[in-house]
Amino acid sequence: MKIALTLALLLPALAGLAQPTLTNDGATLSVGPGTMLYVAGAVQNNAGSTLLNAGTVQLTGDLTNAGTLASAGTLLFGGAANQVFTPGAATVATLVLNNTGAPGQRTLALPADLAVGTALTLQSGLLRTAPAATLTLPDGATLSGEGPGQYVQGNLRIIRAAGSGVLDFGHGLSLDRSGLGRVTATRTAGLLTDNLSRGVNLGNTAYQGIDRIWTVETAAAPAAAVPVTLSWLADDDNSLSSFAAAQAWRADPGTSAWGKAGSPAAATVAGSSRSFSFATAALGRLTISNAANPLPVELARFTAEPLGADALLRWATASEKNNDRFEVEASADGRTFRRIGQVPGHGSSSQPHEYQLVDPAIARYAASLVYYRLRQVDADGTFAYSPVRTVAARGLAGLALFPNPTKQAATLTGAEPGVAVTVFDAVGRLVLTLPADAAGTAVLTLPNGFATGVYVVRTGSKALRLTVE
Incomplete structure (x- = not known):
């Protein structure tokens, strides 16, 4: 006993x-x-x-x-x-x-x-x-x-x-x-x-x-797209008085550049409990607001593509709040950026707007890939960065990676058939190796669990940078 x-x-x-x-x-x-x-x-x-x-x-x-x-x-x-x-x-x-x-x-x-x-x-x-x-x-x-x-x-x-x-x-x-x-x-x-x-x-x-x-x-x-439901208590309403038109938002880990996740809809409210369901193709940081509290200047699209020897950058907003300007920044290594141009914003607007900027003669960066981002600046000086986009510079005999950035997989084209293609992480560790096929193509799929960041793809004497988001 x-x-x-x-x-x-x-x-x-x-x-x-x-x-x-x-x-x-x-x-x-x-x-x-x-x-x-x-x-x-x-x-x-x-x-x-x-x-x-x-x-x-x-x-x-x-x-x-x-x-x-x-x-x-x-x-x-x-x-x-x-x-x-x-x-x-x-x-x-x-x-x-x-x-x-x-x-x-x-x-x-x-x-x-x-x-x-x-x-x-x-x-x-x-x-x-x-x-x-x-x-x-x-x-x-x-x-x-x-x-x-x-x-x-x-x-x-x-x-x-x-x-x-x-x-x-x-x-x-x-x-x-x-x-x-x-x-x-x-x-x-x-x-x-x-x-x-x-x-x-x-x-x-x-x-x-x-x-x-x-x-x-x-x-x-x-x-x-992943179905998600977020639930919270009235304790954490943060003075938001109505969720009849709730909106989910997401941002990349470590950032506060919020973008819409799913569409606005009514949240379920029962006493002190609230919940909101939506679907999102990317996870990361998730939260909820209502129609009266938009979180970002909403960047709907940002692309970078070659235009002859130049790079054409185009982006669009779905709505803007106190948006003073966009500063366009470029980098040859994906780490150190400098401003190459500036485009005025539309202040506060609920209408979509299109923007673009041409970066001429990108071979001057002496890099196989040129990295671009937007620095969106508000009227009071606060700012937020966009995701990074890349453009392949000419001079590498057609060697290219796409999509870049990627979530996990990218395709390398223009390699020499049968020559090994290797992928290294930011500290030089070998992540992946495989031969290019008869067409000079290699499909690179990083193993599950690898961190986001910049990777180096090598084949023969050439190297390209691959950004994993």
Whole structure:
């Protein structure tokens, strides 16, 4: 017969002093299965100390770990005022938050990264990460209990292995993961920080989206439009008053140049819950706004193509807000850009507009590929960059790569039949090698999971740059 034991440490609080603390200084403290260690105060696990928990450790104060904390059991934060968990190098299986303090006084703060391997359960209170910290739930770990006034603020990352069909990640993201491989979805919420937790129109920061952004990274790029549903709480409406005409937006990871994803439609609103469904051919950063809050100057198209010895750049906008001008920039290496021209914008307009610029004699760059981007500048000086486009310069005996940029695959033409074609990443590691066929063509498909960036394609003595988005 097993007997569950509870050890309660009731540490007396002295008036005017900090919360009482149980300090482990150089010892090993073990909590066995079926056993609870209850601490009415804080726990300090110093460097050189070990806390092994296979049962339950419940505390009403802070938990600071500078030593070894291995919790295969449950850590239960059950205070009545704000608490802090400084994890250090902790391993945690189950984390439960049941802070019963008054609103504004029941937050568990997480100042550093933490992975919770089995379950995160919210019974009462908010769990808030620092802006630079991430709480991660690896594949198989579960999240339960989120609701109004009771959810994870900051960065919550959920990882799921390859699979098929529609999957609800549990933190407001649902998508069809078929063919995407491993999916990592990071939700940043509740921080009220421009372009960290909420999308912002760079031309007019009064135009903002909800206070949630999901960053979706996949091992394989989508082969077709992916059905997505985003859900959020009224807590994160960010003062948007109506979602009768909601709009999804996406941006590349690490950028804040937002573009429309799908079409505007009514969001589903039920009490304090909201959701919006759409389809997008590219993932990345995703968020929601409404018709009254457009996020970008909406760049509908940007192309670059050869025109004799020149390059013809053409782009179009679907709408503009306070758009002063476009500065056209070029680069011979895809890293260092300089301005080569400027085209005035149309201020604020809901009508589409077409633009173009010719860059003459691009052989002057002495590069096989010339890289181009747009720097869109608003009336107040704020700016955003477009995606990068490339044009092959003449003089390489017809050697060409297309499409370039690409998501994963490109075709090389003009190579010498039978000669090896190799692909190297930005640090010189060999990624792919194959021979050109009898027509001098090679289809280059990067293996799943390779990072975006610039790759080098070589055949014989010639080399071209391939940009993977």
